[in-house]
Amino acid sequence: MKKDDSERRWALLCQRSPEADFFFAVITTGIFCRPSCPSRAPRRENVRFYDSAADALLAGFRPCKRCHPDRSGAREALEARIAKACALMEESEAPLTLHMLAERAAMSPWHFHRQFKLMTGLTPGAWQRALRAERLRKAQAGGETVTRALHEAGYTSGGRAYRQVKRALGMKPSQYRRGGELLTLYFAQGTCQLGDYLIAESARGVCAVLLGDSPEALFQELTQTFSHARLLPGDAAFGQRICGIVRWLDNPAEHAFSLPLDLHGTVFQREVWQALQAIPAGETISYQTLAQRIGKPRAIRAVANACAANTLAVIVPCHRVVRQSGALSGYRWGSERKRRLLQREAAQEE
Numbered sequence: 001m002k003k004d005d006s007e008r009r010w011a012l013l014c015q016r017s018p019e020a021d022f023f024f025a026v027i028t029t030g031i032f033c034r035p036s037c038p039s040r041a042p043r044r045e046n047v048r049f050y051d052s053a054a055d056a057l058l059a060g061f062r063p064c065k066r067c068h069p070d071r072s073g074a075r076e077a078l079e080a081r082i083a084k085a086c087a088l089m090e091e092s093e094a095p096l097t098l099h100m101l102a103e104r105a106a107m108s109p110w111h112f113h114r115q116f117k118l119m120t121g122l123t124p125g126a127w128q129r130a131l132r133a134e135r136l137r138k139a140q141a142g143g144e145t146v147t148r149a150l151h152e153a154g155y156t157s158g159g160r161a162y163r164q165v166k167r168a169l170g171m172k173p174s175q176y177r178r179g180g181e182l183l184t185l186y187f188a189q190g191t192c193q194l195g196d197y198l199i200a201e202s203a204r205g206v207c208a209v210l211l212g213d214s215p216e217a218l219f220q221e222l223t224q225t226f227s228h229a230r231l232l233p234g235d236a237a238f239g240q241r242i243c244g245i246v247r248w249l250d251n252p253a254e255h256a257f258s259l260p261l262d263l264h265g266t267v268f269q270r271e272v273w274q275a276l277q278a279i280p281a282g283e284t285i286s287y288q289t290l291a292q293r294i295g296k297p298r299a300i301r302a303v304a305n306a307c308a309a310n311t312l313a314v315i316v317p318c319h320r321v322v323r324q325s326g327a328l329s330g331y332r333w334g335s336e337r338k339r340r341l342l343q344r345e346a347a348q349e350e
């Protein structure tokens with residue numbers, strides 16, 4: 001580096017210039033920063049300049065925890081744009097179109113949609129529906145009439161609005177996000193008597209028991225269901241718990257299942273899943289009866305959807321739901337597996 005270049009860099013550093021295209025390290029602390037870092041200015045003689053964060057890392061310096069010089073600027077700029085779009089939606093009374101949002105973020109609609117979903121776990125449309133449902137709930141909590149609350153929450157048409165509310169009610173954007181950027185999952189895969197399994201656990205408890213015939217497909221199912229979770233292999237204690245769950249899956253009548261569960265779903269879905277857990281092995285139930293049991297006799301389709309959204313095979317026994325005629329209906333993990341599960345439970349009851 002030329003002497004005058006280092007003088008130029010020192011001058012930019014003293015100004016804390018956000019435009020500066022280099023990094024600096026402080027030999028007395030062993031840390032490197034962006035020139036715009038808000039931490040205390042170093043002494044000139046202790047400063048070393050680097051063209052890139054990689055160079056500073058290679059020289060043995062650690063990245064500063066305030067200015068994160070190791071994070072790419074492009075990524076931060078993108079995050080700032082998405083955060084700004086979220087704020088825009090929160091401030092706006094009327095729904096914003098994808099084109100409007102993308103334009104404000106100076107991105108193409110396609111790119112905006114993709115990045116938004118990647119960062120929040122939701123599409124911009126779903127995000128806005130959730131926001132409106134939240135506004136609606138707040139308005140209702142204030143004792144206003146539903147019609148007025150709907151109007152104030154930005155709804156204009158009756159039927160469609162109610163359907164949207166029903167879909168989003170009972171959930172905040174932050175809960176959606178639990179599906180979820182901050183979620184860390186430990187998972188294990190293997191085979192049991194029911195075929196291939198994938199079991200995942202969060203800090204709260206078991207959140208997925210998926211069954212199938214291909215490990216790759218199961219892994220894909222996990223990443224789709226928990227699209228933003230950080231997936232990690234578990235430790236030895238986790239392995240022990242997995243062994244226990246697999247023993248239970250192979251023979252639920254002989255082993256007790258006592259691990260905590262982490263149910264990821266809306267209030268409605270959790271109600272359905274709890275009702276399912278109350279059905280004893282060897283018995284089956286129709287969607288109609290299940291809907292009646294949770295006090296929503298007309299919500300048959302929603303009940304069926306909640307069963308299909310179950311991520312805890314066998315634990316939440318959605319396989320015990322059959323058609324009113326007694327015929328086997330669909331099963332997330334294949335009707336053949338459902339038939340085997342029901343046969344096994346019927347045999348154990350005899």
Ligand SMILES: [Zn+2]
Pocket residue numbers: 032033034037038039064065066067068
């Ligand atoms: Zn710093």
